[in-house]
Amino acid sequence: MSVAFRRESDDEHLEPRFELPIPPGPNLVTARGLALIQEEVARREAGLADLLARLPAQQAGSEDEAVKAIRRELRYWRTRQASAQVMPVPDGTSVEFGCQVRLSMNGRERVVTIVGDDEADPASGLLAYAAPLARAIMGAEEGERVDFAGKAEAIEVLEIRAQP
Structure with missing residues (x-):
C-alpha cells in the first residue's frame, strides 16, 4: 500500500x-x-x-x-x-560549601551563600557551588583578594559567615 x-x-x-x-x-x-x-x-x-x-x-x-x-x-x-x-556545617574560617560570603567585586558589595544545584537562586543570592564565582572564592579567607574572569584580584572577600 x-x-x-x-x-x-x-x-x-x-x-x-x-x-x-x-x-x-x-x-x-x-x-x-x-x-x-x-x-x-x-x-x-x-x-x-x-x-x-x-x-x-x-x-x-x-x-x-x-x-x-x-x-x-x-x-x-x-x-x-x-x-x-x-555537607557538614562549615566553620567559617574560609569560604566553603554552605557559607554566606560578603564580597566586593567591581566596586560593589554583594552577599552570596554557596549551596547545591537544586537550591541555587542567583537572584536571591543563593549560588551553586559549581558556578564560576563560587569556584573562584572557594577556599579564600576574609580580607583575601582572588582572581576572577581573567582579572587579577577582582574579588575581595569581606566577611564569611557559617550558615547553620
Whole structure:
C-alpha cells in the first residue's frame, strides 16, 4: 500500500520527551536543600495521586501528557533525593560549601551563600557551588583578594559567615 494512503497515528508527529537533565558531579546539599528536595518529592507525589484520582475509570490504564510530565519530574526529584550528600556545617574560617560570603567585586558589595544545584537562586543570592564565582572564592579567607574572569584580584572577600 502506498504511504500516501496509510493513516499515521498522531503520536508519530509528537516531539520526544526526554528526562530532566541531572547536573553533573556530586549532589551536594545543605540541610535546607535536602528539605527543599523532600518537599518537591512530596508535592509531586500528591499532585500525581490527585491527578490519577480524577481520571475517569476508562482512562485509568492510559496516561495523558499531564501524568507523564509529573512522573518525569518525580523521577528527577527522587533521583536528587537518593543521591543527596548533606555537607557538614562549615566553620567559617574560609569560604566553603554552605557559607554566606560578603564580597566586593567591581566596586560593589554583594552577599552570596554557596549551596547545591537544586537550591541555587542567583537572584536571591543563593549560588551553586559549581558556578564560576563560587569556584573562584572557594577556599579564600576574609580580607583575601582572588582572581576572577581573567582579572587579577577582582574579588575581595569581606566577611564569611557559617550558615547553620
